[in-house]
Amino acid sequence: xxxxxxxxxxxxxxxxxxxxxxxxxxxxxxxxxxxxxxxxxxxxxxxxxxxxxxxxxxxxxxxxxxxxxxxxxxxxxxxxxxxxxxxxxxxxxxxxxxxxxxxxxxxxxxxxxxxxxxxxxxxxxxxxxxxxxxxxxxxxxxxxxxxxxxxxxxxxxxxxxxxxxxxxxxxxxxxxxxxxxxxxxxxxxxxxxxxxxxxxxxxxxxxxx
Numbered sequence: 001x002x003x004x005x006x007x008x009x010x011x012x013x014x015x016x017x018x019x020x021x022x023x024x025x026x027x028x029x030x031x032x033x034x035x036x037x038x039x040x041x042x043x044x045x046x047x048x049x050x051x052x053x054x055x056x057x058x059x060x061x062x063x064x065x066x067x068x069x070x071x072x073x074x075x076x077x078x079x080x081x082x083x084x085x086x087x088x089x090x091x092x093x094x095x096x097x098x099x100x101x102x103x104x105x106x107x108x109x110x111x112x113x114x115x116x117x118x119x120x121x122x123x124x125x126x127x128x129x130x131x132x133x134x135x136x137x138x139x140x141x142x143x144x145x146x147x148x149x150x151x152x153x154x155x156x157x158x159x160x161x162x163x164x165x166x167x168x169x170x171x172x173x174x175x176x177x178x179x180x181x182x183x184x185x186x187x188x189x190x191x192x193x194x195x196x197x198x199x200x201x202x203x204x205x206x207x208x209x
């Protein structure tokens with residue numbers, strides 16, 4: 001019985017590992033999609049006002065140049081943060097006067113946060129600012145902002161064909177682990193390990209009876 005329990009515990013370990021790896025593999029997908037989406041901008045600003053439905057933001061910088069207003073009202077404005085539970089996230093409201101960075105799109109005629117990409121920031125400088133939170137999406141967005149990948153120039157170059165959207169030469173995916181094929185390989189490997197363990201446990205139980 002002790003051997004069976006040990007094998008069962010060993011079988012659970014690959015599942016935990018695959019969940020951890022999957023989170024990191026997919027972490028870049030949503031932040032990467034922004035540069036190809038001509039309806040999404042990334043805004044650096046200050047929280048100026050808030051009510052139940054909207055937050056007023058003083059715009060310091062529009063990285064893709066889509067938002068031209070100095071002051072905008074945004075729906076669904078809450079910071080994407082980790083709740084402290086394994087793999088879980090939560091959205092927390094902003095406070096007045098805070099620096100912020102968020103992905104913005106127009107929804108039903110109003111500005112809205114795109115895919116919950118919204119975080120506190122410590123400055124207005126795209127090259128050095130740091131976003132608050134350990135959420136992988138926010139960390140990836142922070143990296144792309146600091147490296148200058150979120151820019152109108154990069155988006156225009158990709159649209160004009162100067163940058164092809166392929167893993168070999170796309171500046172967003174080159175060297176990135178966000179690869180669906182790799183994820184499938186990992187899942188397949190874990191499934192094979194689990195099947196082998198199941199067969200071993202089944203044969204062991206059969207011998208003991």
